[in-house]
Amino acid sequence: MVKDEKLELLSEGVYRLLSEDLINDFDVETYSDIDTRVVSDSYSIGDITADGCFLPQSKIEMVLKRLQAKKNIILQGPPGTGKTWIAKRLAFALIGQRDDCKIRAVQFHPNLSYEDFIRGWRPSGEGKLTLVNGPFMEVIKTAIDDPESKYVIVIEEINRGNPAQVFGEMLTLLEADKRSPDEALELSYRKSAGERVYIPSNLYVIGTMNIADRSLALVDLALRRRFAFIDLEPTLGKAWRDWVRDKNGIDSEFLDNIEQRISALNDEITKDPSLGTQFQIGHSYVTPAVGMNITNAKEWFVEVVETEIGPLLDEYWFDDLEKSRKAQKRLIEGLQVYAN
Secondary structure (H helix, E strand, O other), X not given: OOHHHHHHHHHOOOHHHOOHHHHHHOOHHHXXXXXXXXXXXXXXXXXXXXXXXXXXXXXHHHHHHHHHHHOEEEEEEOOOOOHHHHHHHHHHHHHOEOOHHHEEEEEOOOOOOHHHHXXXXXXXXXXXXXXXXXXXXXXXXXXXXXOOOOEEEEEEOOOOOOHHHHHOOHHHHOOHHHOOHHHOEOOOOOOOOOOOEXXXXXXXXXXXXXXXOOOOOOOOHHHHHHOEEEEOOOOOOHHHHHHHHHHHOOOHHHHHHHHHHHHHHHHHHHHOOOOOHHHOOOHHHHOOOOOOOOOEHHHHHHHHHHHHHXXXXXHHOOOOHHHHHHHHHHHHOOOOOOEO
């Protein structure tokens, strides 16, 4: 999508209809060029709960306090615990508005480098190399130019790349007590002689981390010292049951049955010496999208088990597939049919 088309969409006030992928396609500099930003009303902790967060309000408050004090947090947990989902809503609550203009979302991967994320040489259309800022430098510039506002960069799967390598000297500047021009450092690639860079105090970093991925290395200790780590666990219970009942029309008794089965499976996973709590099944697997038309709850759950939870269990118990098959069978056998 070209810049003019983005501006037209925003000027019409229809940004709510854009998918997350389309929103992420907007760049920070495009946002800063728009005089009249389209934002929603104020956004607070209560709105996080209203959007479908099942965490106790006290924990949400604690996480926001840690983000404000530390400047950098990482949400870590098993698959399906809503890490990316809550990261963006924590950003909205920190900013005080549901304002996508002040959030930048990126994802780390094994091939991501310092040159991609911070600054590096890129081919230009004239057959030359040009020194180009990466997304982190772009959002730093935007935050410095607008010191009265708060900005957030959300880094998904932060441990899927090599954070120490990707951040480079920026790793030092991430510390909360180094967020000032006095602590500025020279970058590996300078755009001008004597250029020094710092991370402003109004820029916050929220990372997400899947702790069940065995292919990922342990997080560098230098990175750990600069982030507050928040554990997210599967969150079933009354808040979850009420949400799914109200939004999808599934019977409360059926949901209670599902909760018992998922909890029993998670107990088994937790007690398995080769797995543990970090491999539990998150609540997102059994939380349908808002407005999803579920005419038969049993059919829906069986499909979730067969196509999502089952393959994950096969991966967990790849050396004992019979154990996986039995666990899948226990999830669905004896279920009664509840039609809306």
